[in-house]
Amino acid sequence: MELVAVRNLYKSFGQVIAVDGISFKVGEGEIYGIIGPNGAGKTTTLRVISGILKPDRGSVSIAGLEPDEARERGYIGYLPEDAGVYRHLKGIDFLKFVAGLYAESDEAVEEYVSRGIEIAGLGDSIHAPMGSYSKGMKRRILLAAVLMSNPRLAILDEPTSGLDVYYSVAVRNVIKEYARRGGTVIISSHNMLEVEYLCDRLMFMYKGKMVSEGTPGELKKKYDAVNLEEAFINAIGGVYEA
Numbered sequence: 001m002e003l004v005a006v007r008n009l010y011k012s013f014g015q016v017i018a019v020d021g022i023s024f025k026v027g028e029g030e031i032y033g034i035i036g037p038n039g040a041g042k043t044t045t046l047r048v049i050s051g052i053l054k055p056d057r058g059s060v061s062i063a064g065l066e067p068d069e070a071r072e073r074g075y076i077g078y079l080p081e082d083a084g085v086y087r088h089l090k091g092i093d094f095l096k097f098v099a100g101l102y103a104e105s106d107e108a109v110e111e112y113v114s115r116g117i118e119i120a121g122l123g124d125s126i127h128a129p130m131g132s133y134s135k136g137m138k139r140r141i142l143l144a145a146v147l148m149s150n151p152r153l154a155i156l157d158e159p160t161s162g163l164d165v166y167y168s169v170a171v172r173n174v175i176k177e178y179a180r181r182g183g184t185v186i187i188s189s190h191n192m193l194e195v196e197y198l199c200d201r202l203m204f205m206y207k208g209k210m211v212s213e214g215t216p217g218e219l220k221k222k223y224d225a226v227n228l229e230e231a232f233i234n235a236i237g238g239v240y241e242a
């Protein structure tokens, strides 16, 4: 069943057309990737879907609702690409704080926090101030805070960017497990090889437009490529301009 429908999205900033007529659908339980180089328009697309930014034209429907209403009902979890942490707050207190914002009862707070602790997987460091965390640890606690309330839709903007292999794998596994349990994910990445492992379907995005869409296997076949990196280059005609 379809959870998200994006129709003809268009968003510009002054002279810059960031998103130029994007349409796609995401089914319940799917991991859908928006793949493209820096400046392609991925972050702008995700901010519109999460309701933070209003499009100039087009519409987004999440379980039949506008993003604002879906957000209000707790359907959306959003991990921004540049999310930071409160340095002096302990990981555990951060999870409790976020759980308190979303949960409707004390039992729910406890349930969210225990799920958050499990997702974060930080061991005893969960009791340390987040200022002492490595980049990978920060990303895991932020991801845990997004997923612990079990939102129907998780919108994750480059969740593994800048992470070493250990934390990249950990974050990918958390995302896979969340989808396996029925959660729906829209993820952006400029790492074409990781999305091959992670995504059920994806779109290539370039200069605000969708260049192509399909499963990793379909895209490799269509562009006669051994991997998605090569498929992307072939899809944009072999000429890459940043």
Ligand SMILES: Nc1ncnc2c1ncn2[C@@H]1O[C@H](COP(=O)(O)OP(=O)(O)O)[C@@H](O)[C@H]1O
Pocket (backbone or CB within 6 Å): 013, 016, 017, 018, 036, 037, 038, 039, 040, 041, 042, 043, 044, 045
């Ligand atoms: N708030 C903003 N103000 C002005 N220009 C922006 C803003 N956000 C994004 N842009 C521009 O829109 C284009 C797409 O950006 P973005 O959506 O961040 O792409 P990506 O996430 O794929 O790197 C870029 O040219 C970027 O400079």
Ligand SMILES: [Mg+2]
Pocket (backbone or CB within 6 Å): 042, 043, 044, 081, 157
């Ligand atoms: Mg971005």
